[in-house]
Amino acid sequence: MVRESPLPPRRSALQLALALLAPSASHAASQAAPVGYRSLRLRGAQNAPVSLWYPTRAKGAVEKAPYRHYISVARIVELLQGAQLPNLGWEFRLKADSPIQVDAPFASDAAASELQLARARHGAGPARCAVVFAHGYLGSRFDMLHLCERLAQKGFVVAAPDFPEGLSGAVPLGRVNRQLILEELISRLRREFGVEHLGIVGHSAGGGTATVSTMPFRCGRVAVAGLAAYAQPDPLLVVASEGDGVVPLGRVLKALPPDALSVEAVGAADVAAHRRLALLLRSGKGRGRAPCHISFLSAESNEAMVTLLSPLLPVARALRVPVLDFDTYLSLRDGPQVAEQVLPLIEDFFFYHAARAV
Incomplete structure (x- = not known):
């Protein structure tokens, strides 16, 4: 069922925090934990690179552009056209949205993190919680770096691996799959x-990864922007848009599971009252155009793609190569606005359930 909420469709993180139930809203008043960042490799999974965000108490130097984001043109051509090219690509330095300390x-002992304080309030006891981010087809572990940083500030360990279908070309095709990478990670x-309790968030094909994995994500x-048939008992949040030209809203x-509550804006009690919730973003008066497929990604990762790939767009169109809503995003450039609307909801969803996971 679809229900319209009286709340406006686009809200700031502060507005959402004020609207949510008291146990969830109270964590907004605490001071966010500093964020550490490092990269690692999964040796049993063809050296798949992983980005890791986590709470830290260090007071070292903050790096403004800590992320080395490599886009492999050779891998893009291989996936879309099946042709083999020499290793050709460019590295971009992506800026962080939060103060990041590399290798901190x-x-x-992060017992004072917002998450652990919330667990104590709910009698759940101390337990480390992690969230895994799964990127989509021709995606990157940096696609939702803004969300990963926010979750780490709350006290989560956040891990984002590159998969074989990723932009970096760092993981060989055909030698390892997503499930094996997830298991080793x-x-x-x-x-x-x-880590004792886990959550998972995915974009596009990563949304399918998030829903089909049989591992527990309490x-x-x-x-x-992507969903596979769901048969697991864990809490579920779906975010989809009628402006998505890759994964249609229909x-x-x-x-969607039949018991999922579908809303067009998030009401005060939705996260707490419904274990299965879907936010459906639509165009309309006062709302502007609905987000496209990649509007949900961080503006930093999208701008790297714009810099590299926009000159090639006419060629892709002429060859009828799928561009995965890239052309639509060029006209929208709505990443920051979509983040303002969607990230607080995802953050509060994970926070609410992690604070009560046993």
């Missing part, structure tokens, strides 16, 4: 960070 030590999170699963609606 992990705060193993989660095993490492448990072993090295003592902190919840989030599917953004396809998402067909895959």
Whole structure:
């Protein structure tokens, strides 16, 4: 069922925090934890690179552009056209949305993080929680770096691996799949960070990864601009748009569980009252155009693609190569506005369920 909320469709993080239930709203008053960042490799999964965000107590230097984002033109051509090219690509330095300390030590005693304070309030006891981000087809582990940073500020360990279908070309095609990468990554999170409870969020094909994985994700699963049939017991949040030219809204609606509440704006009690929730973004008076497929990604990662690929767009059109809404995003450039609307919801969804996970 679809229900319209009386609240406006676009809200700031502060407005959302004020609107949510008191146990969730109270965590906004706490001071966010500093964020550490590092990269690692999964040796058993063809050296797949992983970006890692986590709480830290270090007070070192802050790096404004800590992310080395490599876009492989050779991998793009290989995936879209099946042709083999020499290794050709460019590296971009992406800016952080938050103060980031590279290679800072992990705060193993982060009992004062907002998440652990919330767990204490709800009698859940201390437990480390992690969220995995799964990118989509021709995506990147940096696609939702703005969300990853926000979650780490709340006290989560956040891990984003590159998959074989990624832009970086760092993982060989055909030698390892998403499930194997997830399994090794989660095993490492448990072993090295003592993670007990997990959540997962994915964009596009990563949304399918988030919903079909049979591993338990008690902190919840989030599917953004992509959804597979869902049969797991974990909490579920779906975000979809009628402006998506890659994964049509109708396809998402067909895959929604029958007991999911669909809303066109988030009401005060939706996150707390419904374990399965779908936010459907539509165009309309006072709303502007609905987001396209890649509007949900960070503006930084999108601008890297714009810089590299926009000169090639006429050629792609002439060859009828799928451009995955890239052309639509060039006219919208709505990443910051969509982030303002969507990220607080995802953050509060994970926070609410992680604070109560046992």
